Amino acid sequence: MGLYFQILASGSKGNAILVCSEKTRLLVDAGLSGKEIVTRLGKTPVNGRQLNALLVSHEHQDHIRGVGVLSRRFDLPVYATPGTLEGFPPTEARMAQVHLFQAGSSFSIGDLHIQAFSISHDARDPVAFVIQNGGKRLGVCTDLGVATHLVRTRLQNCHGLIIEANHDTELLLNGPYPPHLKQRIRSRHGHLSNNDTCELLQTLFHEDLKAVAFAHLSEINNHPNLVKSMYRQFAASPLWEQVRFRIGMQHEVSEGVELT
Numbered sequence: 001m002g003l004y005f006q007i008l009a010s011g012s013k014g015n016a017i018l019v020c021s022e023k024t025r026l027l028v029d030a031g032l033s034g035k036e037i038v039t040r041l042g043k044t045p046v047n048g049r050q051l052n053a054l055l056v057s058h059e060h061q062d063h064i065r066g067v068g069v070l071s072r073r074f075d076l077p078v079y080a081t082p083g084t085l086e087g088f089p090p091t092e093a094r095m096a097q098v099h100l101f102q103a104g105s106s107f108s109i110g111d112l113h114i115q116a117f118s119i120s121h122d123a124r125d126p127v128a129f130v131i132q133n134g135g136k137r138l139g140v141c142t143d144l145g146v147a148t149h150l151v152r153t154r155l156q157n158c159h160g161l162i163i164e165a166n167h168d169t170e171l172l173l174n175g176p177y178p179p180h181l182k183q184r185i186r187s188r189h190g191h192l193s194n195n196d197t198c199e200l201l202q203t204l205f206h207e208d209l210k211a212v213a214f215a216h217l218s219e220i221n222n223h224p225n226l227v228k229s230m231y232r233q234f235a236a237s238p239l240w241e242q243v244r245f246r247i248g249m250q251h252e253v254s255e256g257v258e259l260t
């Protein structure tokens with residue numbers, strides 16, 4: 001196994017991404033119930049007892065719902081920024097072990113090397129990650145209102161990218177959300193639109209990019225078919241033929257991708 005990833009769930013009702021090397025297996029976020037995550041792991045090569053750690057991007061419920069339960073049940077260390085940990089509700093802050101890291105720092109979990117970097121989102125100290133093993137780099141970047149210079153720099157030269165494609169701007173503007181929520185989603189501290197993501201991806205393309213997964217799609221303000229058609233348009237060039245493409249879904253486990 002090289003660097004392997006599989007999206008267990010993605011969207012505003014819960015997020016969890018399995019990332020594995022030969023020796024180390026972790027979840028980036030655990031935002032479904034512990035029980036549901038264990039069930040969904042049944043559709044992956046890894047079970048709960050084989051996990052080594054939980055890595056948390058920020059304290060919103062859709063990213064942490066199962067963190068405490070899984071940590072205690074499988075004796076898993078939880079890696080989070082101090083701000084993220086402070087944001088945990090007291091009822092969910094009991095964990096087997098906690099390892100704090102600073103946004104902007106690098107650290108290792110087993111043979112996975114993690115670079116954490118700040119993103120613009122309405123949480124206390126939110127981060128995205130580049131996870132490396134064996135010369136392969138996987139960028140995991142969801143829940144951001146704007147792709148800053150820092151984000152664009154950190155995500156360069158990744159072999160795999162998991163990137164938010166939250167909403168179609170027209171659907172959002174004409175949809176049922178109240179104005180303040182529309183405003184929050186569109187703000188610099190909200191979520192990336194399909195167009196934002198498309199523009200970002202085009203700047204991140206390089207010849208060793210092998211996989212792109214779109215994540216955190218809104219069930220109300222987006223549709224997998226819209227994301228697929230967006231992708232087909234800009235990936236029509238032969239340059240993109242080598243890139244495998246996935247969509248992280250809310251209610252089903254996506255097909256895994258191995259970066260070799």
Ligand SMILES: [Zn+2]
Nearest residue numbers: 012060062143
């Ligand atoms: Zn989220």
Ligand SMILES: [Zn+2]
Nearest residue numbers: 058060121143
């Ligand atoms: Zn969030």
